[in-house]
Amino acid sequence: MLVFLSVVQLLYVLLLSPLVFGILSKIEERIESKKGPSIFQPYYDLYKLFRKEIIVPNHSSPIFHRAPYVSFAMYSLLTLVLPIITAFPLQFGPTVDFIGGGLIFGAAALVKKLAALDSRSNYSHLGLSRAASMGALAEPITVLIFIMLGVISGTNNPYVINNVLQSSSKWYLSLTHWFVAGAFFMVLVVELGRLPIERHSTAELGMIDQGMSMEYSGMDLAFEKWGGYVKKFLLMSVFLNVYTMPFFVPMKLDLSSVFVYSGVHFLKLLGLVIGIALFEESISKFRLFKNFDYLAFAFSLAFLSFLAFYTTVGRV
Amino acid sequence: MNYIYTLPMFFTLAASLLCLVKKTYFEEVVSIIAAFSTVAVAFIMVFLPSYTSHYLYIDGLSKIMLIMVSMIYASTVMFSTTYMKYIDNPSFEKHFYYFLMNLFAFSMLFTVSVNDLGLIWVGVEATTVTSALLVATENTETSIEATWRYIIIVSVGLIISLLANIFIYSVTGTLNIQQMMQGVQTNKILVLGAMMAVIGYGTKGGIFPMHTWLPDVHGKAPAPVSAAFSGILLAVALYAVARIMQIVNVGTVKEFAFWLGLFTVAVAATLMIVQKNYKRLFAYSTMENMGMMLMGLSLGKYAFIGAVILTLSHAFAKSSVFYLSGNILARYKSKKIENVKGVSQRMPFTGYTLFFSALAVTGTPPFGTFIGELLIIYGILKYFPLFYALLVISFLLVAFISINYKVGSMVFSKPTDTVVTERKRVGTIVPIVNTLLAFLVIFFVPQINQLLSVGMIK
Amino acid sequence: MRETFALVGFFEILMVLFMQWEIYTKKIITTFSISSYIIALFLFYLGIVQNSPYVIALSLISAFVRGFFIPWYMKRRIVRDHWREREIKPVISTAMSIVISLLIVVFAYVLYRITFYNSIHLVEGSIPMALLLQGAFLIISRRNAFIQLIGYMTMENALFLFEGYLFPGLPFIVEAGIVLDLIGIIAIAGVVVRMMKNSSVEMNESDELRG
Secondary structure, X not given: OHHHHHHHHHHHHHHHHHHHHHHHXXXXXXXXXXXXXXXXXXXXXXXXXXXXXXXXXXXXXXXXXXXXXXXXXXXXXXXXXXXXXXXXXXOOHHHOOHHHHHHHHHHHHHHHHXXXXXXXXXXXXXXXXXXXXXXXXXXXXXXXXXXXXXXXXXXXXXXXXXXXXXXXXXXXXXXXXXXXXXXXXXXXXXXXXXXXXXXXXXXXXXXXXXXXXXXXXXXXXXXXXXXXXXXXXXXXHHHHHHHHOOOOOOOOOOHHHHHHHHHHHHHHHHHHHHHHHHHHHHOOOOOHHHHHHHXXXXXXXXXXHHHHHHHHXXXX | OHHHHHHXXXXXXXXXXXXXXXXXXXXXXXXXXXXXXXXXXXXXXXXXXXXXXXXXXXXXXXXXXXXXXXXXXXXXXXXXXHHHHHOOOEOOOHHHHHHHHHHHHHHHHHHHHEOXXXXXXXXXXXXXXXXXXXXXXXXXXXXXXXXXXXXXXXXXXXXXXXXXXXXXXXXXXXXXXXXXXXXXXXXXXXXXXXHHHHHHHHHHOOOHHHOXXXXXXXXXXXXXXXXXXXXXXXXXXXXXXXXXXXXXXXXXXXXXXXXXXXXXXXXHHHHHHOOOEHHHHHHHHHHHHHHHHHHHHHHOOHHHHHHHHHHHHHHHHHHHHHHHHHHHHHHHOOOEHHHOOXXXXXXXXXXXXXXXXXXXXXXXXXXXHHHHXXXXXXXXXXXXXXXXXXXXXXXHHHHHXXXXXXXXXXXXXXXXXXXXXXXXXXXXXXXXXXXXXXXXXHHHHHHHXXXXXXXXXO | XXXXXXXXXXXXXXXXXXXXHOOEHHHHHHXXXXXXXXXXXXXXXXXXXXXXXXXXXXXXXXXXXXXHHHHHHHHHHHHHOHHHOEOOOOOOOHHHHHHHHHHHHHHHHHHHHHOOHHHHOOHHHHHHHHHHHHHHHHHHHOOEXXXXXXXXXXXXXXXXXXXXXXXXXXXXXXXXXXXXXHHHHHHHHHXXXXXXXXXXXXXXXXXXXXX
């Protein structure tokens, strides 16, 4: 049964993740009163890329060619261990906790960065160095967030955190929790590569994450992109299920409620996507060096949750 | 006869309101009349007993402060009548200047006669409100910036002292001075509050950690305003500290205040050596004297009397110094010491008076400041090892040498041209009178003692 | 009550951090205005709970002067001169000042715990302390006269929060509030306006004010 649900969850994530971003770009185009591409455009892109020829730079090592597959595999593994459509651990759930999940995320990012370094392209290097310096500062924030969640729930298990927040309104309404959620949202925007940080246009000078996959083509690029969609989908799901909207996620093994919830989850994601679209349309991009101010603010949010814990709940 | 205690405040307030009437010379006449009637009332009060009501608390210390404030206020108004002509581009009209000056005096008189720590705080804050614009009388960018620094730093200091008042109130349950004088139970919060009050009011009094506004303001404000600032405003701020220390009679607070005073003297004496601008030089000298006064207040007994004598004679001497620096500035058009040469030949009266008043502010024997500093140093010797007294004396010596050397180089050097450009007018006479008063203080030491111990002169 | 206080307090701390983040003067002014309104609302609530007309009066003064009048006046000034909309060079880099401001909050908490907590026994007291120090830091870290004034008024807000919650019933607090606000008004009416006429709001070190 758990194995079956694991497979369902994997397919759910892999198949739906491009759709979410198709919808996001459609909404944004509509807000700008343009017609915009079809919401299935990411699927068309992926289909096209799968049929194209693969070209690899002359000087690159085997890492370059294999990186997209490795990172895609890692994201797929993460899909099996995070609470997406269930709030009870699935077959592979016990293998890693939140810190472990963070490490796998980090490993996938590392593989991508190595590949970008290997491509010997100036644009890739530019994007890489930016992503690395942003990541170096975003990482401590993520760790702080995990620690705070650990303080709230007493464990590092995302399922337990979800259950605690779902059942205890004291924790759900606490300042500590909301500071953590705010900090995670700011980190989420960095990881999604959305607007105050990065603009999805063809201007190379502002690129951060996009720049890293500059040299890929064909099936490699398809997996790189698909992996990217999965990663973002996972982060958004975690943001919803663990941090802000832990409600309705089924805590008991019950097939029908899981299936109902997979629909509900998609609706939640749609809500978040609409929120992100509105947010993105109302602000403009930061200059690159201002990104660090943004991260400093995110850090202070995460840290304030610490202080809020001591002044309101902990009272040591 | 109780209404007499409110008369000084009434006179100044009425004068400031009358100054709003636009009529040539009217505001000057009104201000001078108000100032001299305030002086007269303050002197009459000396012979009346101490008075306490719900709002007023006038004992010997308050009476001395009232005399000092009113006299410096009178001389400042007198001096302003001549000095205002030299300001090229004033920020506001003359009657508004007198309006603010009278309000300024009102807020200081209010501060020294109310019977409530909270109202004392309001009074000290009100001096900031009224004096802020006075600093910016000269409409130049630097003077406006000096004003800005003054407002911001002093307000921050006053927020600290308001916090201190809150703490004190939380312990005692009242801010009434008379009630608190009968004794308060001391605990940690009260001590912390008193220490914060020393820092907070010390900001206004030019005491060490937050003194930075003081040289800027004294350097850029017009001469009469500088004189009023260093003569009475800073002393009024220290009056608040003195009240706090009378109420919270705790060793920790006194020691804290003593160290702050010592640091102030040290910093001021050291910075005086490198000053090239004479108004800033005198500003640091004020800071040094304030440090001495704070030490005197913290030591108590004889040192307290010494601090009061020092405050009184310093007010006269320092206001005289600033008036004279205004005269020199009007003639030489420069604030640099190196540009001012041969004052004794070009402006004989100004030159010699400046020489004597500079001696007075550094505590040279015939003047009252000497007795004040002597008593304070005696107090230090009594409570601390000899080393500290020697330390203070050496700082005083540094200050003495740097001021008198620099003033000497201004007064007795060779002038570029020997034309005497001085007329006998109010602007020359007022400083002479004030320097004389700084000397005459020594004859009134017994009366001061009597006032502080009994509250009146019989 | 405790929860509301903590909520308001942390929101205010967040607002100050946000002000450190912003470089557009106008946004900082708006942020300050909002935070003043929230303080005023909290004081109003406090006044009703404690049944104290003084605290209610204080809240009304707060809302009118620091929520409405001063921000409105400053904004009107800024709209007139577009080039003063943002601060070009802060004294300390933005990211650094955010982090320092955060560390100040931590410092205030520690300071409060080792000094006042022994006698007051309310952990939340550290929030206004933090706000006070943050306001002071806002003054130090910026050169723009408007922002320095906002730093001063933030300290004032913190003080009223402190007084209203921890030590209710201070006798002269309304007078104190009026005088403190008067300082702010004098500052903008007298000094800033003339500064505008001349050249800049940026406070520069000039040679005459050294040493």
